[in-house]
Amino acid sequence: MGVIGRPHGVRGLVHVQSFTADPDALAAYGVLEDTRGRQFTLHWQSEGIARLAERIGGRDVPVADRTAAAALTNTRLYVPRSALPEAEAEEYYLADLIGLRAETADGEVLGRVTIVHDYGAGTSLEIAPECQGPALILPFTARAVPVVDVPGGRIVVDPPETTIGEPEEAEA
Numbered sequence: 001m002g003v004i005g006r007p008h009g010v011r012g013l014v015h016v017q018s019f020t021a022d023p024d025a026l027a028a029y030g031v032l033e034d035t036r037g038r039q040f041t042l043h044w045q046s047e048g049i050a051r052l053a054e055r056i057g058g059r060d061v062p063v064a065d066r067t068a069a070a071a072l073t074n075t076r077l078y079v080p081r082s083a084l085p086e087a088e089a090e091e092y093y094l095a096d097l098i099g100l101r102a103e104t105a106d107g108e109v110l111g112r113v114t115i116v117h118d119y120g121a122g123t124s125l126e127i128a129p130e131c132q133g134p135a136l137i138l139p140f141t142a143r144a145v146p147v148v149d150v151p152g153g154r155i156v157v158d159p160p161e162t163t164i165g166e167p168e169e170a171e172a
Helices: 023-029 066-070
Strands: 002-008 013-018 039-046 049-056 059-062 101-103 109-118 123-129 136-139 147-149 154-156
Touching: 002 066, 013 023, 023 039, 109 136
Parallel strands: 101 154
Antiparallel strands: 002 013, 013 049, 039 049, 049 059, 101 109, 109 123, 123 136, 147 154
């Protein structure tokens, strides 16, 4: 939902990049978590600048200085799934794609979605093969992934001619 950036000043403030539709909404989720299970609360001070507190033993302990703030640089912030609204019919969260079986329109199983990449230029799916071999990376577009069936535990893929992970043949 967000990522903590570099410190701002000497009193523990940090830059925070919010990935919510309304950046200010990040603080409204209440307690945020990192990948290690630490919990934080966030209070905006100005646009992109926040005061953080780590929740320890049920109480908020403020991040009080630049050194403590710097130690949190690049910490990704998440909300528990239970805090998110239910997806509408035929909608899903990108996290729902992880673990889905990837198969062709003919039913050939290619593997499972292991990672959803989103670097800003477009989302892609990384599919680990059922057996040995390199991962298949596909653009997450209606052309390359025409069917997403989260309840059925699968996606149908139509890989482009050349995809990342496939060795290119040398021309003669």
